[in-house]
Amino acid sequence: MASRPPSLRQPWQKPRAETERERLKAMGRAADRNRASARDRGYDAEWYAFRDAVVIERGCRCERCKTLVVLRKREATKRTPVAHVDHIRSVQSAPHLRLDPTNVRVLCKPCHDARTGRDQGFGRTKRNG
Ligand SMILES: [Zn+2]
Helix, strand or coil, rough: CCCCCCCCCCCCCCCCHHHHHHHHHHHHHHHHHHHCCCCCCCCCCHHHHHHHHHHHEEEEEEECCECCCECCHHHEEEEEEEEEECCCCCCCCHHHCCCCCCHHEEHHHHHHHHHHHHHHCCHHHHCCC
């Protein structure tokens, strides 16, 4: 059995655009909550499972500075920052490599912040090789 009803609209049914507007209105705050942050978008349960596995497999250490890292932000301390799994080729430029272990690096938060800033063009003047 098909999971979706046929697309033919009956005369008494509203045009799709109007129905969609009403649906979004009804969702109200829920929709806004789902749109909470850019970081949350595109990072699903599959990503988090993959991310945790990568961090553990690589010994819970930053691949740049070798600092011990933890999986959860709430477990992080000054000496053991939270792990960030960084895409070497961005998800935007290579979506098929999103869950490819060869396309990610485990970084501590400070190293990840430094890299992200550089990639986005911030602090470029401070880069000396
Ligand atoms: Zn580091």
